[in-house]
Amino acid sequence: AQTVTQSQPEMSVQEAETVTLSCTYDTSESNYYLFWYKQPPSRQMILVIRQEAYKQQNATENRFSVNFQKAAKSFSLKISDSQLGDTAMYFCALIQGGSEKLVFGKGTKLTVNP
């Protein structure tokens, strides 16, 4: 069975600072995708960043980057220059290649303070 663990239920950061959200996962498959999704208070889940397991290079999307440690099964999200609009629940998720089912972590509530 695949599992995703987020050990930080809540975090806070000051505006313009950098914050890192942690995620570990477990899967026996070699072909999978990892994601970070953001769910603002308005509730719509938005994809922040995606990482293919076969790619060694860490994914980057503007202020968002990941540290993908495949051997350690770790997938952390770094948010640089935090903005008030980054306040949201952040979910780490995994999907096996070719599967229909996304497995989510419990989420980390991030608050960006002015």
Add this chain to the structure above:
Amino acid sequence: KAGVTQTPRYLIKTRGQQVTLSCSPISGHRSVSWYQQTPGQGLQFLFEYFSETQRNKGNFPGRFSGRQFSNSRSEMNVSTLELGDSALYLCASSSETPGVTGELFFGEGSRLTVL
């Protein structure tokens, strides 16, 4: 391009009733997935439909069912509602199998409250 649309956004039912939720995927998307989100259990996979066929189902009782129409719109139904069914129900669409495209697009959800 319109996003994933879910209706209704909010609804209140009483125990024993049934409910039907609707999801219109992004135009051209053929895969529709449903997830239940609760504070205690987090996000849990309900089922996935592709071209009117259910391809995968999560660990939920038979009271939870769904279907997909030829235009890719999907509905899910919960019969004999229980208090524990109170949740945010999220629909997500994908152009192909989610594990192939590597991305799901989510709707805003339907908030169900069971009294």
